[in-house]
Each structure stands twice: as C-alpha cells, then as structure tokens.
Amino acid sequence: MHSSDLLTVGEIARRSGFADSAIRYYDRLGLLTATRTAGGQRRFERSTLRRLAFIRAARNVGLSLDEVAAALASLPAGRTPTRADWTRLSRGWRHRLDDQIEALTALRDGLDSCIGCGCLSLQRCAISNPADAARAGGPGAAYLPAGLRRDHGDSRGTVRMTQDPSS
Amino acid sequence: MHSSDLLTVGEIARRSGFADSAIRYYDRLGLLTATRTAGGQRRFERSTLRRLAFIRAARNVGLSLDEVAAALASLPAGRTPTRADWTRLSRGWRHRLDDQIEALTALRDGLDSCIGCGCLSLQRCAISNPADAARAGGPGAAYLPAGLRRDHGDSRGTVRMTQDPSS
DNA sequence: CTGATAGTTGAAGTCAACTTCATGTCAAGT
C-alpha cells in the first residue's frame, strides 16, 4: 500500500537484482527514465523492471551497455513497450549466441587435435592462433568472436609469420 | 645472421603477434624470462615463442594472466619444456571449453523458448535470470559460467524475487 | 664515428561497468 505505484531506487534495485548504484548509473546513462519527487528523488514506473530484465538478458548474451542503449532507443516513444517490442529487440540474439557457440566449439575441436602434440605452433595451432594467421586452409583454424576473445588489441599489428619458431 | 640466436623484444613481438609493450609487461609479471645485454636490453631464447603461444592459447580459452602464471610456474625449472610439459598444462582446457559451450547452449535454448513471448520475466525467463533465481526446476534455467557472464558482482546481493513485476 | 632504429624505465592513461566515499537532503513513522 504505497501512496502511488511508483517505485524508489531501493525497491527497483531489490526487485531487479541490480545494485542501487547500478540503477543510478543506468539512469545517468539514459537507459532508464525516472520522474523526480519535489525533493529530487527518483521515482520509477513498474515497466522499468521489464526494462532492467531486458538489460540483464542483453548483457548475458554479450551486448555492451552501448548496444543496449541503442536497442532501447529504438523502442517507440510515448507508450509502454509491448511484448512484441521486446521480442523484436531480442531477435538477433539467437544468431549471436550461435556464433559464440560455434567459435568455442571450433576452438575445442582444434584443441583436441593439438593437445596430443603439445606443439602450440604459432602458425598451425588452432588454439593459439591470432586472428589473421593460418587463414589458408588450416584444418581447424578456430577464432573466437570479438566478445569472447582475450586478444582485444589486434587492430594495429598485423601478424604475418613466415618462419617456424622452433624452440 | 645474428651474433647469437637470442631474440630482441621487437623480434619476439613481431613473430609472436604480441605488441612490444605486452612482451615487456609479461616479462615484468614474470611470465617470461629474459637475459640482459651489457647495456640492459632484453634478450629472449627461442623457446619464449612457444611460451607466448601457450599464453595466447590459454587466454583464448579464458584463463586470466594469474592463471597463466600459475600454470607456467609448474613447468620444470632448469630445462626447456618438452611437448609433454605443454600438453600437461593444457589438459584441463577441453573441460573448460565444454562448460562454456554447455552454458551458452543452455542460454540459447532458453532464448528459444523466451523469444516468442517477450516476457523477460525476472523469475521465469532463463535469459534474464541472474545467477541464483529459478533454481527449482525451471525448464531451461541457463547460467553463464563466471568467465562469460556479464554479471560479475553477484556476491553481495542475493536475489530473491517473490513478486511478478508486471508492467 | 655517426645516425637511424630500437631498446630502457616508471608513471600515468585507457576501457567498461560499476562501486565507494564524503557530504548533505528527503520521507515517513511515532
């Protein structure tokens, strides 16, 4: 029994599973919209909870907050989003997950053929290969998608290897 | 035709695909060992290239540099590691990748059952569920392994939800 | 011997996504 059906930061946080600070952070980024009381405190509509569920789901799938913001910006202004709206936004996710699974599977299979030899060749080993070597017909050249790769800064240094680093 | 078969930072970097700065960083962390010239410059043995291949492979599989350091510390001191040594170190990786693949697959399958409804229920939706809700028999409760999860700070806030946030 | 090229250091910066802190204000129950 509240005076209205608007929710405070604390209530939103408790019911969504996000920390208070994360809620304020998202508000600051514009991912959430809040009205303010006369005293300046945030008050959220209940639909904010669904928005937060979307945010968590998107992040689990691997989207950055920037991508989430872009997606949310495409929601129709003025009315509360419908199920169809949310569904539309998450359409691409399956494909994204498929890609991630495929990349990991290829990596694992490459590992299977590598693990017995211990070679870890910089040219041939699927599991240690950076993102652009071994392009030509290596049997299991496996690359992680950018989001999963631990190899983020590969834009400046093109790796072309012409010699075998034999130990 | 070099004066010896020792490699400079630049050569190591070029041939391994890592940046110079990363090589020095790894050296500082103790992941690599280098001798020094009279003038103080690093000189690496060729086996360092294999070590770096291992590091990249490990990072692709999802290990942190701390884990890499621990693994490398278990290599026998005094002699150049053999293939068997490298193989031993990467034994657990297949299992690790299997776990990651399984988690992503479960997430995708949860998505399949969610995507039509647009519900994104904080209780029921496998894809938006944080790490401890929906434990009891939800059909596709999917959780990402810690390394893939975008939800790192789950230690302090246990999420127990008892009400449906209907928008 | 002399440049050019490549190497050295420590400190500080970057990025993402938040959290923590200090200090101060609001709201609500009694």
Place this chain on the structure above:
DNA sequence: ACTTGACATGAAGTTGACTTCAACTATCAG
C-alpha cells in the same frame, strides 16, 4: 518535531590487461 533509514550528488577508486608517454640509452650498418 524528531529520528532513522533511504536517497542525492560529484569525484574518485576498482579490476585486468595492457598501452602510451617522456626522457633517455643501446646497437649496429655504413
């Protein structure tokens, strides 16, 4: 009215894995 707990803000801190910078110094081909 008062007290308590929640909320407000801006700035700074956190983590991991590096990168960038400034100011020097080493190496080597010619």
